[in-house]
Amino acid sequence: MKSTIDSNDDQFRLINIEYLEVGATQFYDIFYKTSAFGTPRFVKFASNHPSHQDKVRRLIESGESGQDFYIHEDDLAKYHQQATRSLRQLISSPDKSLKEKTEKIYDVSKEIMRDFFEHSASEKILQSADEVMDIMEQCLFANDAGFHSIAMITNKDYYTYTHSVNVGLYCLAFGIKTKMSPNDTRDLGLGGMLHDVGKSKIDHGLINKNGKLTDEEFKAIKSHTTMGKEILESMKCYRTHVVEMADQHHEKFEGNGYPNGLAREEISNFARICKVMDVYDALTTRRSYKKALKSFDAILIMKNQMKNEFDPNILTNFIRYLGPDL
Numbered sequence: 001m002k003s004t005i006d007s008n009d010d011q012f013r014l015i016n017i018e019y020l021e022v023g024a025t026q027f028y029d030i031f032y033k034t035s036a037f038g039t040p041r042f043v044k045f046a047s048n049h050p051s052h053q054d055k056v057r058r059l060i061e062s063g064e065s066g067q068d069f070y071i072h073e074d075d076l077a078k079y080h081q082q083a084t085r086s087l088r089q090l091i092s093s094p095d096k097s098l099k100e101k102t103e104k105i106y107d108v109s110k111e112i113m114r115d116f117f118e119h120s121a122s123e124k125i126l127q128s129a130d131e132v133m134d135i136m137e138q139c140l141f142a143n144d145a146g147f148h149s150i151a152m153i154t155n156k157d158y159y160t161y162t163h164s165v166n167v168g169l170y171c172l173a174f175g176i177k178t179k180m181s182p183n184d185t186r187d188l189g190l191g192g193m194l195h196d197v198g199k200s201k202i203d204h205g206l207i208n209k210n211g212k213l214t215d216e217e218f219k220a221i222k223s224h225t226t227m228g229k230e231i232l233e234s235m236k237c238y239r240t241h242v243v244e245m246a247d248q249h250h251e252k253f254e255g256n257g258y259p260n261g262l263a264r265e266e267i268s269n270f271a272r273i274c275k276v277m278d279v280y281d282a283l284t285t286r287r288s289y290k291k292a293l294k295s296f297d298a299i300l301i302m303k304n305q306m307k308n309e310f311d312p313n314i315l316t317n318f319i320r321y322l323g324p325d326l
Contacts, residue, residue, distance in 0.1 A: 012042055012070040013115065019083035019108070027082075028075035032067050042070060076115055080128035083108045084135065091139045098143045099152060105136045106153045106165065109193065113161035117200055123235060126194060129168075130237075133189045137172055137182070146173045147322050156292055158285040160199050160207060166285070168193025170277035177321045184241070188270055191245030194238075195274050198228030198246060210289045222258050225250055244268035249275050254308040264311075272311040276318050279306065295322060 012031060031042040071079050087108060091101050109132050116125055140149065150169045155162040172189030180188065199207055202224055206217055213221065228246030232238045248262065248271035255263035283298035293301070299319055302310065 010119070011073055013073055013076060013079075013119065015069055015071055015079060016083075016107075016111075017069055019079070019086045027078045028071050031070045031072075033070060045069060073119065077122065077124050077128065080108070080112050080115075080125060081131075083111070084128055084131040087132070087135050091135060091142075098139070098149060101139050102136070102149060103153050105132060105139060106169070108132055109136075109165040109168070110155070110162060113164045113193065114159075116197070117159075117161045117164075118204075123231060126197065126235070127237065129193050130186075130190055133168060133172065133193060134186055136169065137176070137186055137189060140173060141176055146177050149173075151295075154281075156285050158282065158287045160196060163281055163285065164193050164196050166281045167195060167274065167277045170281060171274060174273055174277065174318060174321065178317060184270075187239055187241040188245075188273060190238075191242040191270055192274050192277055194228070194232060194242060195245050195249045195278065196224065196228065197231050198224035198226065200231075201227045208288070222250070225259050241268065241270040245271050245274045247271070249278055251275070252309040253311050257309070269311075273314055276302075276310050276314050279309070280318070 012033070015030070029044055030046045032045050034041050034043055087105055090096060090104055109129065112125060112128050112132065116123075140146070143149075147170065150166075150173055154166045154169065168189050169192070171192030172185065175185030175188040202220060206213075206220060209217070225247050229243055232243045232246055245268070247259070248267050251257035251260065251262045251267045251271065253264060253267070253272065253275075255261055279302060280298055283293045283301060284295060286292040299322075302315065303319075307315075
């Protein structure tokens, strides 16, 4: 690779140097951005060669470079793998508060899902979400934290990638509070984070359309459940619970949902949980055409206007565990 590349911005991704590890080997090249006659140029700051590692070390230790740094999109998976390793060091630190730890984990989760949904990153990047969810589970469980802690850090503006992370964290907290097994809790959180992956195959303009959808447009939107199932199955690394959450989170407890019109126990318990968290987050986040509802108002709508859509036991438990958020 040349030391200077004339390229579109779309091929490079801004990185957070806090996630680079002191003393660790960088398995990707790092660039900074300049321009020549209006053309973006990315100049190599450090390669992945061992001789350049001291340069990276000094950058990390300084903490203040005054310069943005980038990597090529082909190296995103490697970057996010390194970011998750740095998170494991962070959560073991007694000097960091729960809020600081969860905010960092949330930020890494957002980056992973944003790169997947908005920058068409390889599906391999989703594998980093598995480790991030494991780290968050350890953090929340060790501190006996729940929905209130999560509500303090979640993004209140609706984007597909932030919604995905929010739902994953709500699912994770529900698993912890209801004392599901560690493996099932992690699957529940991961499935929540990945429940909308099929939307990566849907036109962004259609997903964010303000007005009423036509029948044809709604049919296209509904296909995201089946496509999500296909994406996760094709990766051959997710347990059945995770795949079912992508496929069934729009099924309704009393039937007439999609894609298959399942009802009650025909719907996976994991998907029934995801359904509650999905709707709650959608109601309590801002969109261009609606304000965010307060938790109490969202719960009223879910209990009174949408009660046939949810497993009543799951909804009751969720309300109970929300606690101070209401």
